[in-house]
Amino acid sequence: MKQLLILSGKGGTGKTTVAGAFIKLSKADAYADCDVDAPNLHLAVENGTLRDKSDFYGLPKASIDPIMCISCGICFDNCRFDAIKTTDGYSVDTYSCEGCGVCAALCPAGAISMDACIAGDLMLYGERPVFSTARLRMGSGNSGLLVTEVRNRLSKAAPKVPYAIIDGSPGIGCPVIASLTGVDMVLIVAEPSLSGISDMQRIIETAKIFMIKTVVCINKYDINIRNTEKIESLCRDAGIPISGRIPYDEKVIYAVNSGISITDLDCPAGEAVRTVFEKTMEIFQPIEKEKT
Numbered sequence: 001m002k003q004l005l006i007l008s009g010k011g012g013t014g015k016t017t018v019a020g021a022f023i024k025l026s027k028a029d030a031y032a033d034c035d036v037d038a039p040n041l042h043l044a045v046e047n048g049t050l051r052d053k054s055d056f057y058g059l060p061k062a063s064i065d066p067i068m069c070i071s072c073g074i075c076f077d078n079c080r081f082d083a084i085k086t087t088d089g090y091s092v093d094t095y096s097c098e099g100c101g102v103c104a105a106l107c108p109a110g111a112i113s114m115d116a117c118i119a120g121d122l123m124l125y126g127e128r129p130v131f132s133t134a135r136l137r138m139g140s141g142n143s144g145l146l147v148t149e150v151r152n153r154l155s156k157a158a159p160k161v162p163y164a165i166i167d168g169s170p171g172i173g174c175p176v177i178a179s180l181t182g183v184d185m186v187l188i189v190a191e192p193s194l195s196g197i198s199d200m201q202r203i204i205e206t207a208k209i210f211m212i213k214t215v216v217c218i219n220k221y222d223i224n225i226r227n228t229e230k231i232e233s234l235c236r237d238a239g240i241p242i243s244g245r246i247p248y249d250e251k252v253i254y255a256v257n258s259g260i261s262i263t264d265l266d267c268p269a270g271e272a273v274r275t276v277f278e279k280t281m282e283i284f285q286p287i288e289k290e291k292t
């Protein structure tokens with residue numbers, strides 16, 4: 001299955017709006033939301049019937065048996081994450097515990113166990129199309145592992161589907177690395193602000209390390225034409241294709257609030273996203289263009 005990943009340097013750039021439009025325009029048979037910290041692709045695409053909901057277990061968390069504890073303080077002294085609390089005996093703050101296991105290894109009384117902990121929920125919707133998504137629980141980490149699981153479940157549920165569209169996580173942290181691994185192409189939705197340019201460059205560098213083909217589109221290009229031109233110039237110098245400019249359009253807010261795709265509306269942004277889609281798919285998978 002070929003995979004097109006849509007990324008942005010931070011939230012609020014229109015990544016999910018573009019991903020939702022691509023899924024709709026391509027009539028994709030497989031798609032996933034890898035923004036597990038704040039998933040919202042389900043608001044923009046067809047979800048189908050929920051066919052599986054599973055718990056996701058992250059790293060285990062420490063817990064202290066108060067009966068076995070001899071109050072030596074070794075765990076408190078050695079926890080680098082300040083997760084051991086001493087109010088009313090020794091205990092573990094599970095929100096701070098990173099599951100490193102140091103305390104359990106050092107406890108002379110064997111009072112600390114490492115327990116499996118549910119860190120998120122995995123959901124799989126529909127037969128065709130298949131939609132894989134997940135939600136990290138509040139205060140949980142390991143979102144990279146969860147992203148990997150979302151993608152694995154998509155591949156298993158749709159083994160014969162020729163391509164998938166993936167809405168990635170914002171930023172360039174662990175979940176983005178997990179999203180990037182093994183994809184065929186990345187579309188960066190860039191914003192013409194100084195931070196947007198910096199974010200774009202960081203993703204380009206990251207994708208380069210993974211040797212993944214990268215394409216850029218510029219959202220809300222008209223809020224700063226000078227920065228838009230700078231993005232285009234940087235991409236030209238780096239040999240990265242630009243698949244188009246999308247103007248700022250208040251209809252986007254209306255589309256998001258109505259749960260419809262921007263391409264369902266007759267507006268400048270919808271028209272521009274169609275062009276971005278066509279150009280991106282030409283680079284990603286020419287055969288699929290005919291399908292639309």
Ligand code: SF4
Nearest residue numbers: 069070072073075107
């Ligand atoms: S290291 Fe073990 S025995 Fe010592 S305070 Fe911690 S839990 Fe209690």
Ligand code: SF4
Nearest residue numbers: 079097098100101103
């Ligand atoms: S497992 Fe690691 S982070 Fe958690 S309480 Fe023990 S030492 Fe601290």
